[in-house]
Amino acid sequence: MTKALSDFSVLTFDCYGTLIDWESGIWDALQPVIQANNRDDITRGVALEAFAELESSQQSETPAMRYPELLTRVHVRFAERFELTSSDALDRAFGVSVPHWPAFPDSADALRALARHYRLVVLSNVDREGFAASNRKLGVQFDAVYTAEDVGSYKPTPANFEYMLKRLSREHGIGREDILHTAQSLFHDHVPASRAGLARAWIDRQGLSEGGGWGATARVADRPEVDFLYSSLAAMADAVSAQR
Structure with a gap:
């Protein structure tokens, strides 16, 4: 890891499993x-x-x-x-x-804290209508939202990350180096985000790094290395606050 949390200006989130339980x-x-x-x-x-x-x-x-x-x-x-x-x-x-589907208890407060320091983006494996319903539980307005319905495919397909990166660059002037992808799922997010050249924060809500189960997430044979590891989004927000 060569960067600190404070070196990024954009957090791109998976939603389901990370923000929504x-x-x-x-x-x-x-x-x-x-x-x-x-x-x-x-x-x-x-x-x-x-x-x-x-x-x-x-x-x-x-x-x-x-x-x-x-x-x-x-x-x-x-x-x-x-x-x-x-x-x-x-x-x-x-x-x-x-x-x-409920939000995790820490999601709304943590997102509001993170929004003071970053632009917030969602890359989700649902449709626009479904995410809109979930967003009402999360307490923040995201700067951009990209769904599987927009892309025409589901993560971990590389096209989803390519779509997000192109849109963020063209419409918001955001480059790959500005982004910290923040997600729970190794299968849906960390493997393809690693291939896309993104820095990554693992919100390990399942305790998988300490021997927990895979739950509703498909298994991966080789766990990718991550840049940051937190047990919850609240823990990440606390780490960010400590650096500011």
């Missing part, structure tokens, strides 16, 4: 079909691991599909995987569950 949201949204089938054997860990596999597979197969439709298909495949009886209504309800 998508694992709790996903688990809650799966409850209707699990409970309707009396499947107490499907634990949170088992369900989230299956979701990680099914979601990443669906995103690869249908990269231009809007996220609500993609989640609907994931729910269908989840039910098939565990031999659950589902319905169109249950599948669709899961598909539109993103607005109900």
Whole structure:
């Protein structure tokens, strides 16, 4: 690492898993079909691991599909995987569950603190409507928002980072060297951000660096090195404040 936190002027964020507690949201949204089938054997860990596999597979197969439709298909495949009886209504309800996913308790306060020192940008794997609903829980106005719907593909596809970097350069005069990409997911964010030449802060909410589980995130064989590591966004905001 050759830079300090204070050397960057822009933070680009993943949203789901970093700012929004998508694992709790996903688990809650799966409850209707699990409970309707009396499947107490499907634990949170088992369900989230299956979701990680099914979601990443669906995103690869249908990269231009809007996220609500993609989640609907994931729910269908989840039910098939565990031999659950589902319905169109249950599948669709899961598909539109993103607005109900909660923010992490520290997200809004930490973002407001960080906004005093950085421009804030989001690069998210959802659609514009879904992110707008989540944004209302986050307490800040982002300087730019780019979604999978805008790009026509899902992270970790390199096109998503290329799209963001081009837009930031052309429309905001922001260069690669100004950016610290801040995210939880190694699979969705740190691997492709590393290939894009971005400095990275890992918000390790799962404690993965200390032996925690992968949760709803697909596994990576080789963990990329990161420039900064924090257990929460609040911890990163505190580190920034200490340097100012």
